[in-house]
Amino acid sequence: MRRSLTLLATSGLLPIVALGAIFGVITLRDQRVAVEERAQTDARFAAALVESRLDDTMHAVQMIAQSPALDGALDAARFRVVAGRIVAHQPTWRTISIATPEGMRLVDMPLPLGGRQGGPVEEPESLRRAVATGRPTIGIAALRVQGPAFAVRAPVIREGRIRYVVSAVIASGEMARLLRFQPLPDGWRAALIDQAGHEVASAGSPPAADRGPRPIETWVRVPSSGWSVRISTPAQLLSRPIRNAVLLLVLATLACALLFVVLARLLVGEMRLYQHQEAAALQSQRMEALGRLTGGVAHDFNNLLTPIMGGLDLLRRRVIDDPKALHYVDSALASAERAKTLLGRLLAFSRRQTLSPEPVDLAALIRGLSDLIARSLTPSIALDIQVRDWLPPVLVDPAQLELAIVNLAINARDAMPAGGAIRITAEPAGEEDIAGLPPGDYLRVTVSDTGTGMDEATLKQAIDPFFTTKPVEKGTGLGLSMVHGFAAQSGGALRLVSAPGQGTAASIVLPRSAAAAVATTPRAGAPAEPPRLPPGRILLVDDDPRVRRATAEILSEHNQQVVEVASVDEAMAALAGGARFDAVITDFVMPGRSGADLIQAARGLHPDLPVLLVTGYVSALDELPEDVIHIAKPFRGHELMDALARVRR
The missing domain is CATH 3.30.565.10 (Histidine kinase-like ATPase, C-terminal domain)
Incomplete structure (x- = not known):
């Protein structure tokens, strides 16, 4: 039973766990694809906006580099006027600076870099690139002018020679607006990263703490500047569906486990009932087989005991004057009676007693x-x-x-x-x-x-x-x-x-009986002496010669003339031959035809002929008319004569 329940639990819960695992994997994959596609789309769009803004800024700085104010010798006063007007229309520009190709600042307008006019250029690497390439460049977010800033530089080229480098210092926060082109989902963060890995600007949720799972990052490069847009999505976006799937799986497993427990209890009850029924059926079959065996043995012993008890009864009548012999005979009869009682119990167990x-x-x-x-x-x-x-x-x-x-x-x-x-x-x-x-x-x-x-x-x-x-x-x-x-x-x-x-x-x-109880008198023991019958002619039918011989001796001892036959056919021949009989005594189970067949045929030929049935089978009575008098084997002499007296009344 335990093995069956284990197999049932495995076959019931394993598919659920497997389906839950497959569902979790598919959900995780779909969620990851959806998050990555959204982050990639947002990063590309932000990168396009940044690139457009930087291109516009570089064009603007390049236009300043083409200004006539920078032709010939530097007119600082005039440049300050031009720079002031430009800055007034560009609120995100912190200052405009003119420097030599060697990296010395000449004019900063309106705010000096580093807190003072003149001096070396801050973040010179982008200036060197501009001088080396002769094209506008974008620096890294390493400047501080009223907050974090970066420089956009353009060379001033006159007559094929770089005379100056114009730099527009832009507030980094200006770029953050580009990253907020649309509201970011909760937990998402967009950042603009320069060539050196510095964070130029950011939007969205604050940076994730060091503890916990690392966020998922999507990077898109801004081609014109070498910068990149980074979109960070929280790992919980992927773990949450997994948690939900696991929770759903756990709930489904618990529900299935509960259902399994209920079904297991019902199954255990059914299996126990089946086992009890099977055990009861086996016990019934065993008892039925044992009953048939004991019934058959008891019947055979009845046939053996009948001539013994009959012979002892006859012997007792002959030794009545010999006390010692009478004692032996009475002891043998007592043992025979005990054997008869034992056989009666065997027949009672096999349900074959009369x-x-x-x-x-x-x-x-x-x-x-x-x-x-x-x-x-x-x-x-x-x-x-x-x-x-x-x-x-x-x-x-x-x-x-x-x-x-x-x-x-x-x-x-x-x-x-x-x-x-x-x-x-x-x-x-x-x-x-x-x-x-x-x-x-x-x-x-x-x-x-x-x-x-x-x-x-x-x-x-x-x-x-x-x-x-x-x-x-x-x-x-x-x-x-x-x-x-x-x-x-x-x-x-x-x-x-x-x-x-x-x-x-x-x-x-x-x-319960449907009829009223019959008043009964206390049962006395069997009479010591059989009744006296008038002489008569008896047809005795029994296939067992020992039983037939002992029965005939008892009848002869009581002045009865006995005609012995061994089968129903011989008895029918005797009855049909015209012989007169005062009674028929017949066994029931015989080869060929039974005692019931004989009784039916005898009543057809001689309706008034008394018939006494001698049998050891209770089932024989079911095949006989109710008025048939019977006596069970083994029997004593006085019991046989009592029954014969009743049928001859």
Whole structure:
């Protein structure tokens, strides 16, 4: 079961985890592509704006370099006027500077660089490039004039020679407006980076702290300046969908796990129910097979025991004056009776005993047994009988029910060697008692004790034939088996409830009778002497020669003329031949045709001819008319003559 549940969990949860992982990978890839495309687009657009602005600035500085004010010798006063006008119309220009090609500043207008007029050019590298290339250049963001600034330089070329270099110092913050061409998403940051890696301007969120995942950066170069636009996107943009996917996966897994737990509990319940049903079916098949085996063995032993008991009865009549021989015969008959009782229990277990069910008053029957049960108990055991007078009758063989109750009482006594209490009750059966039985009303007779009880393993084998916890000399292991078979054959069941140290309760569940109870007289023992019959001619039919011979001897001993035949066909020939018979005694199971066939044919030929059926099979009675008198094997001589007397009345 554990392996099946593990396989179920793996097969159920593994696809979910796999699909969740695939979903996460696809989501991460799509999110990364979307972020990269957006950042690339924004960076390119910003780079185009920066390049356009720088190109315009370089053109403007180049136009200043073409100014006539710079022809010939430098007219500083005139240049200051021109520069003042230009700066007034260019609010982002901090100052305009004139320097020599060698890097010495001549004029700074309106603000001096470095806080004073004259002196070497700050950030000379861009000046050298302008002189070397003869073209406008853009410096790095290394200047400070009322804040961070950078220089745009253009050479002043006259007559093929560079006479001066004009520089426009631009505030770096001016470029930040270009990076804010449209609102950036939350967490995004745009920066303009010069050739030296300095940050010229920025827009958007502040720089990310050192801790945490590094942002994702997209770079686009500004061709004319060597600068670059960098777009930084937070790593959380990628991790957030992953977190969402993982959260969704976890929730889905938890939901599936919860569903799995529910399904597992249902599956475990179903598997346990199936196992219990399978075990019950196997037990039923085993008990059925065992019942057929014991029933067949008991039937064969009945055939063996019948001539033994018949012979002993005949021998007893002949040694009546020899006390010693009579003692031997009585001992043998007692052993035969014990064997008969044992075979009866085997037949009861296999549900093949002969029953005579009738409506029985449970209260009267149990009260009638109270003295017998009390005498069977030791003084240290208390007997408590509680039955209700208004209980409806049950349909059962009263003699077999008495035997079953006495057996249960003796079992209870044996379970309490140190003393205790036995309680016998009769009451309507509960729902748990009639589970598995046909619909209808049932009553329950319960014999409970305060004895040692049985553990679960013992309880499972309690009704198995020959299983017993008693010593070999104290029990055969057929008591509960007999009660179980009797209850099942009567249309009910035997229910056992027990636990170690808590005693045992054995309940016989029996169907209620629709008819009123018949008043019964206490059953006396079998008469010592058989009834005297007038001489008669008997047709005896049995395929077993030993049984047939012993039965014929008993009949002959009582002045009956016997005609023996071994089959139904021989019996039919004798009946059809015109011979007169006072009665027919026939076995049931014989080769070819059965005793039922003989009874039907005999009644067709001689409707008034008495017929006595001798059989060891209870199933035989289902095939016979209800008025057929029968006797079970093995039988004593007086039992045979009693039955013959009844059929000849």
